[in-house]
Amino acid sequence: MEIVQKYNLPKQLFLQFPWLNESSKILFEDVNISEEKMRSISLIEMVQFLFKEYPKLLGRIKQFFRNIIQSKEEFSPPTDDTIHLAMYPVLQIIISLTGNRILGNALTNTFAKHCQSVLTNMSSNRSLNKILQDIFSNLGISCTIDEKIYKNGMKFPFQMDFPSYLKVSTKIRNESWKLINRYFGDGKIYLIRHDVILLLREFVRQKTQPDYKQINKELSTQMEKIPEISEILNEISTLMATHKKRFESSIFSEGETIGSELYPPCIKAILFNAMHGENLSHNERLAIAFFYLNTNHSIEDTVDIFRTSPDFDEKIARYQTEFAAGGPGGKGTKYRMYNCVKLKSFHLCRDDDPNFGDKLCRDGAKKNNGEIVPIQNPAKDFIFWKKVDLNRLHRSQIVEQLESSDEAEITKKKEEDSK
Amino acid sequence: MVRHIQFPSNKYLIRHLITTAPRHSYHSATYYERPGAETMDQKGYIACDFVVDIDADHIPTNCRQNHDYAICKACGAIFQGEKPLKCSECEGTKFDKISWICDECLEVSKKQVFNLVENFLLRDFSIPLEDIHLYFSGHRGYHIHLKTKAFLDLDQDARREISDYVTGEGFSFKIWNFRKIQNSMTGFSIEDPGWSGKIAKELYNILIQGEPRIREVFENPIYGKKLNSVVLNMFISNRQYLIEQISKKSRAWQVAGISDKSWIRVFEILRDRIKADIDVVVSIDLHRLIRLEGSLHGKTGFRVMKINYEDLKDFDPLKDALSFPDNPENTLDIEITVPISPKIRIGSNNYGPYNKGDKLKLPLNAALFLMCKDVAMLRN
Incomplete structure (x- = not known):
């Protein structure tokens, strides 16, 4: 040698x-x-x-x-x-x-x-x-x-x-x-x-992670003029069109806000990685599957998340998702969502991530009496308190609207009185 | 709060501090290309020191029950120790807190620094002592800055992993093969590097000290429930056998009648004794602000100061970190403004406890401390 x-x-x-x-x-x-x-x-x-x-x-x-x-x-x-x-x-x-x-x-x-x-x-x-x-x-x-x-x-x-x-x-x-x-x-x-x-x-x-900023627009135009490159790009585009489900996921598109506003940061981050075809770790796959299955998503919705995975095999993904959901027909044990301590130890907690982080995860929820309730489970606690937060926001917006309409009415009345 | 300031040299920083006299001064633990830029995106991240914060506030101490108070904002009722959920007098839920310091809590912080440095940073991480920069925080604890290249380039996940290691988070009994198969229990070897060896050593050290020590440790754990008394007695009666097994580096620790679950509780209690109590949030933050060396802490008036590790044993924060010379002639007239101002030692004298309305003439360091704690005001 x-x-x-x-x-x-x-x-x-x-x-x-x-x-x-x-x-x-x-x-x-x-x-x-x-x-x-x-x-x-x-x-x-x-x-x-x-x-x-x-x-x-x-x-x-x-x-x-x-x-x-x-x-x-x-x-x-x-x-x-x-x-x-x-x-x-x-x-x-x-x-x-x-x-x-x-x-x-x-x-x-x-x-x-x-x-x-x-x-x-x-x-x-x-x-x-x-x-x-x-x-x-x-x-x-x-x-x-x-x-x-x-x-x-x-x-x-x-x-x-x-x-x-x-x-x-x-x-x-x-x-x-x-x-x-x-x-x-x-x-x-x-x-x-x-x-x-x-x-x-x-x-x-x-x-081996590609540098996506390596090629600027001008260089890109020149590169595409090379016949071999052009031929390869055409072939890629044809191939991708025949595998639409993987490359044009029905759930997400590039730049779209990911998931529902009720999703916790850890789940948003995993979905983001899935969308970009990253090879999700074993625990990431389990966490996202458990979350989906515990938040009223169907087996089909759950399997769809993994379509962008580089090693996606529909048969295996479906079998594992059904197993996590309690087996075909739901006869077995349905797995519960990981709690926050577990997610932290797996490095999946994203409470202070600049893109996905959420104050609710970091500081806990505040009850009306001032008591702070820590978020301990992303599927239960987070969604519950996020709803409460959104409702509070909604209520405060209504109050603000009412107050501003009151003010407008008072001003109008004052104007009328002065006349 | 004034943030995002960049100074061309120390001279400009000192001039700024003299002219603005801020109550608290911090600097970033992160190195940026443009530290003065207004937003984090514009600053250009380069690297970040690994900072460890050890603060008595995060460590369970008994003294807190004696010197901390909560005062109901609605009715003024005073509660000693932790803040209650509701005021027992008026059911109010809002309280003013008086958080105090004493020799005991400052000593607990110091012990945790020794634990972290000796058992983790030097032994496990093999960090040269000269790379460990130790500071008194000016209040209840210490900051440790690790500036070696190995730490500067770590991302947030790696920093969390190190924090998990020193705090004993994520120890998996399954992975460590700790299990009972029929009647055979597999334990750890005292020779093992890392946490399995630490647990074996800690258990051995407790066992050889005899029954009273075993009872003390397992009946008064730092966190959580005490060990079941039946299990504890079985443990004590098999003490000699376990000592022998551990000392001959055997992993066969089977004791009839002690279940996996009980063993796990034993190890949890040991883990909490071994771990270093650090504020994890500080260590994993890549954009942390940390108190400026040489500045005064706004809640005590004490100096934030660098300490040689060799000098830590004899370091007395309530004496060595005072801002002004201990001159009994140099006094201030103050008046206590809260219902209770607990006792404090400053230098070699004790002050207090005081009550609302007490008019006092105290040496400068003591008066400054009470005013910084917001329990007193300057009299004209």
Whole structure:
């Protein structure tokens, strides 16, 4: 296996993982062009150059979009050649051109799961631990190895510094990833190999996130004039039209105020993420399903939320939703909505979020006698007190209207009297 | 309140403070590209210190029952301790509060600082002591600023996670494999890093101190219900067995008759003893305003001051944070304006309790404290 000396990693990995830092250098070497020259050419020239240099690139990109639009979270092989490397920047540009976050999240999901799958398949490789350490090092993350560390009879060879760990573990939103539920000391979290691969998957998800502001209007117009780009965009648009339910969700549209005004901030935030095709965590999926099912929404409405998910499978989503609702026919136990303490521990509470936050969640509800009632459950307490708040607002508006009409009447009367 | 002010240098800040003499002064714990911009969006967020607030107000203390008062706004009835829901005299629901400080609550705050620094920041997070900046808040507690790069770049989720860790929030017994399978109970190892090891160590430390200590801990928990007496007795009779199991690092902690539920209550009580009582809201806020070092706290007149951690043990806020030299000649004439002004130690003298209308000539620091607490006014 050819090792790229400077980075201690096999060349094969740079081809498979184009998101690694310095992967682009392998690409430049393959097309025999200096890094300096490559950096001096414009984005338009680079895209044209790549399509010219790799005639199969167009077909591979089209296949990639066919896959993700049909919710197939995988690349069509091969995924270990220089075309795979060349695809990466072009895919990022195309997603930026479309501005479609559902596609963007499907892309990050595909790269993240591909990474997980490649590394899991290498489990028999004796040097896999070292490879994982080198990948983290390439990404600027400190993760050391000590093969002699055992906890409760299990080997914990990896130690990751806590800021790097928290950067991704908090996005998994599952209590097993909470710092408090980990072996943690001396600033390091002790991890098994399986954990490390899952964390890397989440790093990849973040690293491959497209920059939607990368392409301005002028550049966009020029880019669309490149025949290959135009062809791909047309194909994407045709494919999206055939999968309307996923891309034009009946519940939401871009820019629309999300949900009812009675929805708590945590639910609004999850719905917003769902709308943008983000891969919702296990707990986010459960929270939104439990909330919908406990607020008189139908199974159909609940399943619809997940249609924009990159790994949406109607059969599975329907089965799980029906199960949460008490099974087909409602014979089993209907799950209750998580309470606020639970949501906080899952990092799903958004009480002070600048976009979704709500004073009611932060400060609690105020009864007429001045007593403060804390909000403890988003499905019961929040909705009840939000209604009370809205009613109070409504009443105060009526009072204001009455007062202003009184004032107008008094003024009118005064004017008449003075006459 | 005046906000969004940016000063080119300390000289301008000091001039502003002299000319405006604000009762409270704060600075942002966040670094912005344009700190003077009017809105948060325009400021351009760069990074934020990780700030920990330890305040006796958030920690259950017995002394509060002795020195805090609520006065019914409608009828003037006085209630010692926590504010009642309703006035027992007139059923009024609005109260004026008199929140006081004493050696006991200031000591509780100090203990929590030691707990946080020793058991969490130094041991678990491995933060170098020189990166821990400690301040007396000027009132009932302390602020700790962590300015290392590792903390500056943390997002809100990561900050909540750290706060959850030090406050023991989200500990999952299921994940830690703590369960009773038939007659076999799996516990924790004293060697484990992190919370499982902390729980094992705390339990061991209590058990080796004998029955009276075990009773004291489990019959008077910091929060929540005391441990069931039957369970407590079983616990005491199996004390030696548990000590042996824990000291030989065994996870087999089975005690016949103690259910999973009771074990979980035992651990909850231990958790509340181990955790650091911090104000989580302060630590997770990315746009927090924090008291300015060197300014005076508007509710006490005490200095907000930096303290070397090594000096904390001997630090006496009621003496070392006074704003003016302890000069008995330097006095103020004041009059008490509320029904009750509790006792306070300032320097080495005690003052009070006083009653409404008392006319007093007190040393400057004591008089200033009572006026800042809004219980007295200056006499002409």
